[in-house]
């Protein structure tokens with residue numbers, strides 16, 4: 001994308017969580033503890049090559065997790081937010097830009113990570129749409145957001161919000177920020193797409209010639225959205 005992102009039209013922001021808002025992938029931390037990174041990558045390969053559906057790979061990996069909720073929460077202590085994510089939320093609050101977190105992760109984990117690391121005024125500015133989970137003793141059962149092969153088709157929320165504005169005189173610019181394979185459906189819906197440098201979403205954009213900005217931290221996102229015309 002060569003043109004400036006700045007416009008007088010209002011912005012509506014959607015963002016992935018793991019590997020985008022957070023530096024580490026919280027799901028991978030727990031799944032790797034259960035099955036190891038190599039086995040997880042095998043599941044990723046099976047899903048990417050279409051041998052199994054993404055939702056089935058997620059379900060099988062989460063079913064392998066053998067942790068109590070307390071053990072899992074303790075393991076999430078290492079998860080850090082992008083160093084400029086708070087600045088980004090403040091940027092959006094100041095401009096009345098809504099921010100929806102679209103995640104293939106599990107809602108109680110996301111809530112824990114965000115509420116532990118963000119002041120309440122920043123946390124409450126974020127809407128979360130994700131999968132759910134039930135943890136009974138050490139058994140993890142994922143509850144998918146929808147019936148799609150992704151388990152959570154991130155394009156659905158964006159299309160739903162777009163419909164709300166379809167008859168509006170001032171149609172917003174829809175922004176999506178992501179890093180991974182689960183972000184591809186949402187990426188197709190974005191007017192302005194940010195793909196994390198060196199990750200799968202950026203590679204997919206390059207392969208499919210999808211216009212995008214590359215970012216390393218949310219400072220880059222702020223800078224682009226704030227760029228003068």
Ligand SMILES: [Mg+2]
Nearest residue numbers: 016018019180
């Ligand atoms: Mg991600």
